[in-house]
Amino acid sequence: MKKKIIVILVGLIVIFSANWAVKKFNLNSNYKVGQKLDSFNGVVVYYNGGVNHVEGRNKTVDGYNLGLKYQCVEFVKRYYYEYYHHKMPDSYGHAKDFFDQNLKDGEKNKKKGLLQFKNKSCLKPEENDLIIFSSNLFNRFGHVAIISKVSDKEIEIIQQNPGPFSTSRESFPLEFKDRKWQIKNKRILGWLRKEKTDILQNTIDSIN
Incomplete structure (x- = not known):
C-alpha cells in the first residue's frame, strides 16, 4: 500500500514539474519569444515560449490595455481593437x-461590449x-481565441500562446442538433460577437 502511494506521489510530482517547466521556460528552440507565427486579417500571432511567460503589458498609444505579452488574451483584444476598433469597457x-x-x-x-452566445446556441x-x-x-486561467473559419461541420480557430508545441490553428467539429449549434469540445463555454450596428458606427468614426 505504501509503495503504491509513493509511486502515485512521485508520478504527480513528475507531471506537475513538467507542467511547470512548460509554462515557465521556452522549451521549443525553433522559435524565439515575440517571433511572428501567424496572422489573420492583418493581426499577428506571436510566440510566447512558456504558457505563463510575460514580456510586459501591451497598451495602445491612447493607453487602452491590450493585455500581457504574449498571452492569449492580448491577441484577442488586439484583434478586436485593430480589426473592429473596439475597446472593451473592462479590459x-x-x-x-x-x-x-x-x-x-x-x-x-x-464588460466586454459584445454579444454573448452559449456553446449550444x-x-x-x-x-x-x-x-x-x-x-x-493544468490551466486555471482558461483560454481565448478567434474563429478564423466556419463551415456547417467544423470551425477553425487562430490562437496565441496555446503552448510551446501547439499550433496557432486548431479545428473542432460543429454540430446542429435540436435547432441549436454546438462546438464539440467540453471546454468551450461560448463565443462573443461584435454587433453589426457597432461595426457600422466604428467604420464611420474611423473615416471621420
Missing part, C-alpha cells in the same frame, strides 16, 4: 472571465467571433 481579467455565466444566450456582455458561430475556453487542471 482586464483572465481568459475564462470573458464569459459571463449569468447571461442568457444572445445577451449583451457589458440558436445562432451559428461566425468568423471573427471571440471564443472562450474554461479552465482545467
Whole structure:
C-alpha cells in the first residue's frame, strides 16, 4: 500500500514539474519569444515560449490595455481593437472571465461590449467571433481565441500562446442538433460577437 502511494506521489510530482517547466521556460528552440507565427486579417500571432511567460503589458498609444505579452488574451483584444476598433469597457481579467455565466444566450456582455452566445446556441458561430475556453487542471486561467473559419461541420480557430508545441490553428467539429449549434469540445463555454450596428458606427468614426 505504501509503495503504491509513493509511486502515485512521485508520478504527480513528475507531471506537475513538467507542467511547470512548460509554462515557465521556452522549451521549443525553433522559435524565439515575440517571433511572428501567424496572422489573420492583418493581426499577428506571436510566440510566447512558456504558457505563463510575460514580456510586459501591451497598451495602445491612447493607453487602452491590450493585455500581457504574449498571452492569449492580448491577441484577442488586439484583434478586436485593430480589426473592429473596439475597446472593451473592462479590459482586464483572465481568459475564462470573458464569459459571463449569468447571461442568457444572445445577451449583451457589458464588460466586454459584445454579444454573448452559449456553446449550444440558436445562432451559428461566425468568423471573427471571440471564443472562450474554461479552465482545467493544468490551466486555471482558461483560454481565448478567434474563429478564423466556419463551415456547417467544423470551425477553425487562430490562437496565441496555446503552448510551446501547439499550433496557432486548431479545428473542432460543429454540430446542429435540436435547432441549436454546438462546438464539440467540453471546454468551450461560448463565443462573443461584435454587433453589426457597432461595426457600422466604428467604420464611420474611423473615416471621420
